[in-house]
Amino acid sequence: MSGWAELNPSPRTIMTPGPVEVDPRVLRAMSYPILGQFDPEFTSLMNDTMAMLRSLFRTDNRWAYPIDGTSRSGIEAVLVSLIEPGDKVLVPIFGRFGYLLQEIAERCGAEVTVLEKPWGSVFDPEEVIAAVRREKPDLVAIVHGETSTGRMQPLADIGRACRELDALLVVDAVATIGGVPVEADAWCLDAVIGGTQKCLSVPSGMAPITYNERAERKVLKRKRVERGLATPGAAPGSGGGSVRSNYFDLGQLQDYWSPLRLNHHTEMTSMLYALREGLRIALAEGLEARFDRHRRQEAALVAGLRAMGLALYGDESCKLPVVTCVDIPEGVDGESVRSLLLDSFGIEIASSFGPLKGKIWRIGTMGYSCSRKNVLHVLGALEAALIRHGVKVDAGAALQAALDVYAEN
Amino acid sequence: MSGWAELNPSPRTIMTPGPVEVDPRVLRAMSYPILGQFDPEFTSLMNDTMAMLRSLFRTDNRWAYPIDGTSRSGIEAVLVSLIEPGDKVLVPIFGRFGYLLQEIAERCGAEVTVLEKPWGSVFDPEEVIAAVRREKPDLVAIVHGETSTGRMQPLADIGRACRELDALLVVDAVATIGGVPVEADAWCLDAVIGGTQKCLSVPSGMAPITYNERAERKVLKRKRVERGLATPGAAPGSGGGSVRSNYFDLGQLQDYWSPLRLNHHTEMTSMLYALREGLRIALAEGLEARFDRHRRQEAALVAGLRAMGLALYGDESCKLPVVTCVDIPEGVDGESVRSLLLDSFGIEIASSFGPLKGKIWRIGTMGYSCSRKNVLHVLGALEAALIRHGVKVDAGAALQAALDVYAEN
Numbered sequence: 001m002s003g004w005a006e007l008n009p010s011p012r013t014i015m016t017p018g019p020v021e022v023d024p025r026v027l028r029a030m031s032y033p034i035l036g037q038f039d040p041e042f043t044s045l046m047n048d049t050m051a052m053l054r055s056l057f058r059t060d061n062r063w064a065y066p067i068d069g070t071s072r073s074g075i076e077a078v079l080v081s082l083i084e085p086g087d088k089v090l091v092p093i094f095g096r097f098g099y100l101l102q103e104i105a106e107r108c109g110a111e112v113t114v115l116e117k118p119w120g121s122v123f124d125p126e127e128v129i130a131a132v133r134r135e136k137p138d139l140v141a142i143v144h145g146e147t148s149t150g151r152m153q154p155l156a157d158i159g160r161a162c163r164e165l166d167a168l169l170v171v172d173a174v175a176t177i178g179g180v181p182v183e184a185d186a187w188c189l190d191a192v193i194g195g196t197q198k199c200l201s202v203p204s205g206m207a208p209i210t211y212n213e214r215a216e217r218k219v220l221k222r223k224r225v226e227r228g229l230a231t232p233g234a235a236p237g238s239g240g241g242s243v244r245s246n247y248f249d250l251g252q253l254q255d256y257w258s259p260l261r262l263n264h265h266t267e268m269t270s271m272l273y274a275l276r277e278g279l280r281i282a283l284a285e286g287l288e289a290r291f292d293r294h295r296r297q298e299a300a301l302v303a304g305l306r307a308m309g310l311a312l313y314g315d316e317s318c319k320l321p322v323v324t325c326v327d328i329p330e331g332v333d334g335e336s337v338r339s340l341l342l343d344s345f346g347i348e349i350a351s352s353f354g355p356l357k358g359k360i361w362r363i364g365t366m367g368y369s370c371s372r373k374n375v376l377h378v379l380g381a382l383e384a385a386l387i388r389h390g391v392k393v394d395a396g397a398a399l400q401a402a403l404d405v406y407a408e409n
Numbered sequence: 410m411s412g413w414a415e416l417n418p419s420p421r422t423i424m425t426p427g428p429v430e431v432d433p434r435v436l437r438a439m440s441y442p443i444l445g446q447f448d449p450e451f452t453s454l455m456n457d458t459m460a461m462l463r464s465l466f467r468t469d470n471r472w473a474y475p476i477d478g479t480s481r482s483g484i485e486a487v488l489v490s491l492i493e494p495g496d497k498v499l500v501p502i503f504g505r506f507g508y509l510l511q512e513i514a515e516r517c518g519a520e521v522t523v524l525e526k527p528w529g530s531v532f533d534p535e536e537v538i539a540a541v542r543r544e545k546p547d548l549v550a551i552v553h554g555e556t557s558t559g560r561m562q563p564l565a566d567i568g569r570a571c572r573e574l575d576a577l578l579v580v581d582a583v584a585t586i587g588g589v590p591v592e593a594d595a596w597c598l599d600a601v602i603g604g605t606q607k608c609l610s611v612p613s614g615m616a617p618i619t620y621n622e623r624a625e626r627k628v629l630k631r632k633r634v635e636r637g638l639a640t641p642g643a644a645p646g647s648g649g650g651s652v653r654s655n656y657f658d659l660g661q662l663q664d665y666w667s668p669l670r671l672n673h674h675t676e677m678t679s680m681l682y683a684l685r686e687g688l689r690i691a692l693a694e695g696l697e698a699r700f701d702r703h704r705r706q707e708a709a710l711v712a713g714l715r716a717m718g719l720a721l722y723g724d725e726s727c728k729l730p731v732v733t734c735v736d737i738p739e740g741v742d743g744e745s746v747r748s749l750l751l752d753s754f755g756i757e758i759a760s761s762f763g764p765l766k767g768k769i770w771r772i773g774t775m776g777y778s779c780s781r782k783n784v785l786h787v788l789g790a791l792e793a794a795l796i797r798h799g800v801k802v803d804a805g806a807a808l809q810a811a812l813d814v815y816a817e818n
Contacts, residue, residue, distance in 0.1 A: 029416050041419055245485065
């Protein structure tokens, strides 16, 4: 006996901007026995997943499949495959995850220009478009929903301009996919990366991506077949110009996801089951109905927080519907409130990063966690925690305000 | 309704060199509700996992944790973090996965020298040691268990020599970890990458790694804090000399796995549950007992195949215990036999790659799939499939030979 305790996680109400609670049907899917990666039954599930991802991303792109890693693995796969060392890349930044795009692009060898907005706001699309005209980047990388600040960047105008000016537009939609409209084709997005552990309510572990033919052309230009797979006579290709990563080489990955099924990694069977089930559930609910549910819960949460006397952080006109950022009241230790919520109520809300550390709480209303029950629980518990920390609140008002919103809808 | 069919995978007996059947207790672990990544209960499970990985790798290294991706993500993380562009890397190759090490090292910007052995054999350690003396590489990367050919490379002498000659030794133990002894400390291995979906019987999705202080020194030399996490005043570090990947930067990853818990990716909750449970089960069985079980099942399988009149592929003296390669008899369509096994018996065995495509079958005896029941099923079914394909076999002999082996033990 090795003496390690059996797994026995406590039940949690997870109201962070991800990871959030997983739909029980998705949990069940992961408990099914696995199939081999080249078993026709399994490749058929892979094909289902691609088709469902096309619906999710609202695209007719041929390529829509998951990268086998957490969300940022999808970002890195797209950037390392589309950026050649020396390429000019423009990154408009309005929060932490913009810096991540900058960092990854720099590591890919890009010559990166950044535009920065104060945290809490987003760009006027014309500012970004003017920079694209000025800098003539090969690629523009931008965040759609910035969870660090709870802001959402409008993309349609930027997309049209990038298309016209022949820059590839790569969008980090990790936080928005499945909870807020993301229109890959209508907004002219050349590549989009989604996340699983947020509005899709699938555990972290895969990063769904899609890219169009404009992006694929760049991928194909740099493609080579893996050494050790090339049959005798066929050259495996030289190292020159090839993508700096094997794991994230979209050229090899698309051969694996195509009918060629050219061996690359060993697909994550149980995570693929989970993603397929999460997508099936999202499409069965209907994307419009799902977006509407997210808006409704946000409205109730916001009404409750305001009734409690709390101030929301950031520019309201560009609020990300699925994340609500709250100013921590003067003199209150934000971490102490979070600990009380977790330890006594089993509720998790988030802190923030960098300049916002200790300044705001972030409350997610995402996917399976985005429910009336959870919104009411978090409001009731937060009120009690604030009173416990000496904050004067109009006791009882938060829940009444939220219930009023539900009564209207 | 989206109309997608419910998930309903057929039951399979998976006798490939991975992925193999998952222990039902591991499947159950994945069905548990998730915890947030910074929930103290979850970070405690992360710490358990690190401790168990140290036992698995037989090491006192501080660093032993999973990379969030499939097995090759672990290889890439180690190589991209330890190789600086221009570094000299030696890769002794005796099968497909040696070429993968070469390919990844080249993509990391290394100046790569390869040694090649005909497939089906391994290196005399003195050949590798002579090359290390001659080439003076910064790093040597080698496969322990080569599943493409079913061979296993002895490593202890090579390890001692690399330590003496001051080259870092990186070992791909994806196929052997948990099924065959892998002694990170005793063999002087500086970094080791294991796999989950083989002898550990956890689904593909994580790549456990360990590395020692020699390797960590190189990691720390190149370390920088991620942009967007640096607090005001602290410099995020320049791009120069930094690791070419953010996702695979061990310097950032070890801060995430340390008490610092510096945010990087969102840990794969359910996969972490699965890995922890798989490790708990392996350590509860006892590593020695587990290795012994793998040897016993191999002996029965080999006896059965020989009694059936089949010839084993490759040099017997360096056979990988957990993969048995069989010559496909003259005139037999190997893929047709595999299809009959899958479609009628629900049994999956593997074909091979490159020069061995169509020449051999590969039968795995790994982890939960490595059981008496499964060995007997595959022998009985293969015999029937061969008879169906016109091969003359001594009907009934295979199962008797295997039962004889079990009777002796």
